[in-house]
Amino acid sequence: MSEIATNASHEPSYLSDDELIRGIEMLFYAYRDFTSDPDEILTRYGFGRAHHRVVHFVGRNPGMTVAELLAILKVTKQSLSRVLSQLVSEAFIIQEKGVRDRRQRLLYLSPKGETLFEELSRPQKDRVAKAYRAAGADAVAGYRKVLEDLLNAEERATVLQAVDRS
Secondary structure (H helix, E strand, O other): OOHHHHOHHHOOHHHOHHHHHHHHHHHHHHHHHHHHHHHHHHHHHOOOHHHHHHHHHHHHOOOEEHHHHHHHHOOOHHHHHHHHHHHHHOOOEEEEEOOOOOOOEEEEEOHHHHHHHHHHHHHHHHHHHHHHHHHOHHHHHHHHHHHHHHOOHHHHHHHHHHHOOO
């Protein structure tokens, strides 16, 4: 039985089925609009959202290994290999061998990749900043809490540590 059905008669109105569906739908619309500006930029390069995610996480974690990137993205090696190979061949990402383990491939953005990272993140940062300003500090704190609680519980601490490291 779902968490909703067990306590439905005692829940506040914001937990009604209609409100939950509205929240889910708003997430879909917000994601559509949040990704629209980068999607236009990516099209100019012949890239897709998978490229964006790789550029983002390598940009935020310089020197990360391919295994670490796979763990974050939760995609197959084959899927990542296709995207990563293109980003490397077009000089957006640099791969270096690990110092301690030469089998490791450490990933870094090239200057060209850093430019792309900034180009992709600028409209998203502007959109989030505008929404945060309009909502105010209390709403931003509440939003962050909601996002945290949407994360899988077993990965929450790891994700929050990665997000808060800067």
